[in-house]
Amino acid sequence: MTMIMTSKSGVQRNPLVQLRHLALGLAVGIVVQATAAGAQSEDRVKAGVTMWRNSGCADCHGAFADGEKQRDESPAGANLRTTRLDAAALKQVISCGRPGTGMPSFDEGAYKVRACNGQALGAPPSDLYPAPRTLTPDEIDTVVTYLQARIVGKGRTITKQECLFYYADQPDWCDEYK
Numbered sequence: 001m002t003m004i005m006t007s008k009s010g011v012q013r014n015p016l017v018q019l020r021h022l023a024l025g026l027a028v029g030i031v032v033q034a035t036a037a038g039a040q041s042e043d044r045v046k047a048g049v050t051m052w053r054n055s056g057c058a059d060c061h062g063a064f065a066d067g068e069k070q071r072d073e074s075p076a077g078a079n080l081r082t083t084r085l086d087a088a089a090l091k092q093v094i095s096c097g098r099p100g101t102g103m104p105s106f107d108e109g110a111y112k113v114r115a116c117n118g119q120a121l122g123a124p125p126s127d128l129y130p131a132p133r134t135l136t137p138d139e140i141d142t143v144v145t146y147l148q149a150r151i152v153g154k155g156r157t158i159t160k161q162e163c164l165f166y167y168a169d170q171p172d173w174c175d176e177y178k
Contacts, residue, residue: 041145048146049166051139055106056132063166064158065151075102075129080147081154090144090152092116095137097128104131106140 052058052065060077062068067079085093096116097105110116111124119125135143150165163174 041149044142044145045149048142048144049150051135051143052146053166055135055139055143057143059132060102064162065147066156066158077103079156080151081156083152085152087144087148090147091140094135094140094143097124097131099125100127102129104129106131106133106135108134108136 053063057065057077058069059071059074060069061080062070062077065077065080067077069076080090083090093103095105095107095114096110097103099117105111105116105124105128107114107116111119112121115121117125150162154162158177160174160177163177164171167173
């Protein structure tokens with residue numbers, strides 16, 4: 001049995017139809033919000049790859065974070081495509097570095113403003129590799145966003161699509177990838 005309600009203006013309304021309209025409106029709102037969030041997220045991933053390229057990460061880890069360093073004089077970086085580090089661990093390592101391993105601290109406030117690796121505030125460890133430049137915590141977050149979206153868990157195979165994302169300005173560099 002369907003119930004029909006009459007409004008003060010005399011218009012008859014079916015509550016079931018009204019409920020459907022409300023649900024449809026909510027669904028449209030959610031889709032619009034998700035699309036906007038996805039666009040923001042993709043912008044953040046692009047900002048992250050730019051930060052990766054411009055801050056020296058590829059010098060040690062390689063363009064595709066596979067451990068194939070780009071500069072012979074740089075220490076060999078880990079293959080991040082096969083890492084099991086989550087976002088929080090990646091942020092901690094990028095921020096604080098790993099003393100004695102060649103992984104520098106990129107956080108401009110590491111050790112001095114923000115405690116790292118269980119050390120009290122003060123001078124950074126003497127065996128911390130020097131960073132080519134420092135990053136703000138937000139810039140580190142964009143690098144982590146990029147790594148989580150495009151690198152971590154992708155395995156050893158590099159696709160043409162990944163190459164084109166990294167070398168968007170030089171697509172001919174990706175001809176060898178499938």
